[in-house]
Amino acid sequence: MTTKLFTEVDAKAAQQLLESPTPPLLIDVREQNEWDAGYLHGATHAPKGMISFTIPNIAPEKSAPILLYCAGGVRSAAAAETLAGLGYTNLTSMAGGINGWSAAGLPVVETTTLTPEQKSRYSRHLLLPGVGADGQTKLLNSRVLMVGAGGLGAPAALYLAAAGVGKLRIIDFDSVEASNLQRQVIHTTDRVGMLKVESAAVQIRALNPDVEVEPINDMLTTENVASLLNGVDLVIDGTDTFEARYALNDAAVKLGIPVVHAGVFRFEGQLTVLAPGRGPCYRCLHPTPPPAEMAPSCGVAGVLGVLPGVIGVLQATEALKMLLRIGEPLIGRLLLWDALEGTFTELTVKRDPHCVACGDGTAKGGAA
Amino acid sequence: MSISVRIPPVLRTQTGGAKLVSVDGASLSAVLTALTAAHPDLREQIFEADGTLRRWVNVYVDGADVRHLAGLETPTQDGIEVVILPAMAGGALGSAR
Numbered sequence: 001m002t003t004k005l006f007t008e009v010d011a012k013a014a015q016q017l018l019e020s021p022t023p024p025l026l027i028d029v030r031e032q033n034e035w036d037a038g039y040l041h042g043a044t045h046a047p048k049g050m051i052s053f054t055i056p057n058i059a060p061e062k063s064a065p066i067l068l069y070c071a072g073g074v075r076s077a078a079a080a081e082t083l084a085g086l087g088y089t090n091l092t093s094m095a096g097g098i099n100g101w102s103a104a105g106l107p108v109v110e111t112t113t114l115t116p117e118q119k120s121r122y123s124r125h126l127l128l129p130g131v132g133a134d135g136q137t138k139l140l141n142s143r144v145l146m147v148g149a150g151g152l153g154a155p156a157a158l159y160l161a162a163a164g165v166g167k168l169r170i171i172d173f174d175s176v177e178a179s180n181l182q183r184q185v186i187h188t189t190d191r192v193g194m195l196k197v198e199s200a201a202v203q204i205r206a207l208n209p210d211v212e213v214e215p216i217n218d219m220l221t222t223e224n225v226a227s228l229l230n231g232v233d234l235v236i237d238g239t240d241t242f243e244a245r246y247a248l249n250d251a252a253v254k255l256g257i258p259v260v261h262a263g264v265f266r267f268e269g270q271l272t273v274l275a276p277g278r279g280p281c282y283r284c285l286h287p288t289p290p291p292a293e294m295a296p297s298c299g300v301a302g303v304l305g306v307l308p309g310v311i312g313v314l315q316a317t318e319a320l321k322m323l324l325r326i327g328e329p330l331i332g333r334l335l336l337w338d339a340l341e342g343t344f345t346e347l348t349v350k351r352d353p354h355c356v357a358c359g360d361g362t363a364k365g366g367a368a
Numbered sequence: 369m370s371i372s373v374r375i376p377p378v379l380r381t382q383t384g385g386a387k388l389v390s391v392d393g394a395s396l397s398a399v400l401t402a403l404t405a406a407h408p409d410l411r412e413q414i415f416e417a418d419g420t421l422r423r424w425v426n427v428y429v430d431g432a433d434v435r436h437l438a439g440l441e442t443p444t445q446d447g448i449e450v451v452i453l454p455a456m457a458g459g460a461l462g463s464a465r
Binding site for chain 1: 374376378422423426428431432436453456
């Protein structure tokens with residue numbers, strides 16, 4: 001008795017699979033030059049010759065449904081046999097390949113808009129399921145507002161720039177000081193005295209010329225926050241006063257813009273994603289700031305330099321997840337990290353129906 | 369009924385530096401009363417004069433905000449963790465800048 005190792009379907013049936021509620025993982029097994037000329041929407045590129053090496057990253061689950069295609073259907077059938085030999089059990093090859101797909105008059109064979117330099121720079125992203133050329137293009141077309149170019153903003157900005165987030169608007173009103181350099185890795189010794197936003201812009205441009213930096217040497221206030229948020233997809237909150245944080249929260253809630261919030265203190269840090277309409281806002285977490293005389297004074301508390309590094313990079317991670325719409329963002333969850341213990345603690349944060357910013361009685365209420 | 373209470377870094381001056389404090393109590397009210405009896409300086413950080421929780425101090429029992437549970441009457445089972453989390457700003461991020 002012979003067991004069939006994979007199924008073959010024509011272009012129309014393949015399209016139905018892709019439009020089903022549980023679409024298969026779509027893999028293009030052709031060579032780079034063929035892929036560059038155009039590919040199917042949502043496909044991951046994994047040339048046939050290398051597929052046994054690349055597949056564990058693309059499809060860790062061997063029972064996951066996979067739909068393979070090439071130009072005419074021969075190579076995808078061979079690739080399906082290879083995968084079956086590796087233990088993959090739910091394989092389909094598209095007979096007729098992308099040529100048959102086009103001939104059947106089926107929609108959108110996309111051509112990537114990435115330049116050859118970008119394909120090289122972002123090649124590790126292009127290999128990732130959930131990112132790929134579509135995701136990278138999304139990142140290049142995104143704008144993130146970074147409030148603060150300090151402990152949290154420095155590492156977050158570097159990684160967002162490296163990832164190819166196309167527009168970084170950075171607001172800060174400080175200048176670089178020697179005491180910043182223990183943790184604010186976007187600044188350098190020879191730029192002490194320079195405005196932080198200018199220093200950050202220099203480093204970002206050197207790292208990735210794809211990124212357009214919008215440096216704003218100012219303080220975030222209730223007066224300018226709306227214009228700062230104009231055209232922004234997401235905010236990295238590195239504010240250092242309650243006034244700025246509440247002003248940012250209230251404006252972001254009104255405009256429906258998610259904020260990745262974080263804080264660090266000595267050896268501990270915390271972060272959460274505040275996504276209007278999907279979870280709580282900062283006022284749901286803390287309805288009111290403490291009065292000044294009760295606010296813990298931490299000017300002399302100190303912080304382990306790597307602490308804002310880790311938390312800032314976690315902020316960048318959450319930002320990329322939100323922009324790419326992948327994974328489970330930290331919405332409604334507050335993550336605490338204790339560096340000395342080496343432990344993470346997760347707390348649940350709920351939207352408050354009585355919240356003055358996003359509660360049921362407000363214009364933005366009732367959505368979450 | 370041993371409950372461990374996690375003290376936030378900003379309030380450790382009031383506990384002599386202790387990060388985890390073990391106390392007994394079958395409800396959050398009993399736990400926090402025992403905690404502030406052992407560390408009296410914490411009292412005014414956590415409680416209003418009328419004995420309610422300060423509005424900017426969040427308390428979590430087993431990972432959930434007690435404002436969404438039974439507040440100070442939330443039962444505390446043996447072995448669970450209570451987390452105290454005040455709003456931090458100038459502090460948290462002031463030191464980060």
